[in-house]
Amino acid sequence: MTKLFWAVTIIFLMTNSLIAQTKKENSLTEPTNKDSTFLNNPKFQEEHSQFSSKFEHQLKNIYKEKALFGDFIFAVVDENGLAYSFAINREILNGKKSSLNNNSLMYIAxxxxxxxxxxxxxxxxxxxxxxxxxxxxxxxx
Structure with a gap:
């Protein structure tokens, strides 16, 4: 375990395809590819410089391999709050514009x-x- 106190290491949020489709139809935000990755904490970036690229590469491979659908947002939270988050769905994976970003509302039930x-x-x-x-x-x- 690193010096960071990880209150929560990964928050896994998922919506089913019906909710994702409804959100796309009723989106409050303009479709965009920006903000799919968010690095907020310079200390986290410094201590884990390769984390973002390796983690995102692995997640994209799992998403493709398992033929997943829906929206996912992954986050790392340390003692200072949100250190890193990454959003992925079919549109982002295929390089298309998506309304999903790190500010998207998620139905977590x-x-x-x-x-x-x-x-x-x-x-x-x-x-x-x-x-x-x-x-x-x-x-x-």
């Missing part, structure tokens, strides 16, 4: 419940918290 539950279980395994304790034990007064 209840997927955050699974994400939160997984993080809580990890914290319990690391002895940071006990899921059998009262929530009051962890809230600030």
């Amino acid at each position: 209840s997927s955050t419940k699974s994400f939160t539950g997984t993080l809580l279980k990890i914290l319990e395994q690391k002895k940071v918290l006990n899921l059998n304790n009262s929530l009051d034990d962890y809230l600030l007064n």
Whole structure:
């Protein structure tokens, strides 16, 4: 683990093809290819200079290999907030204009419940918290 405290390493957000199609038809933003990659934190860039190109290359290969559809936004968050994010869908992959960018609204439904539950279980395994304790034990007064 690096010196960075990673509250969340990758946030995986996906919409199904119906929602993606509806969003394209009712898009609030002009279609564009810009902003599919966002590097916000200079320290992150310095410490992980090859991360962006390698990560994006791998994701594009997976997207093609698995014949995925829908919109995906991946993000890395460190102690300073958003350090990196990358958006991908069929249009971006094929070099076409897309309304998807790092400012796009995403329909995430209840997927955050699974994400939160997984993080809580990890914290319990690391002895940071006990899921059998009262929530009051962890809230600030």
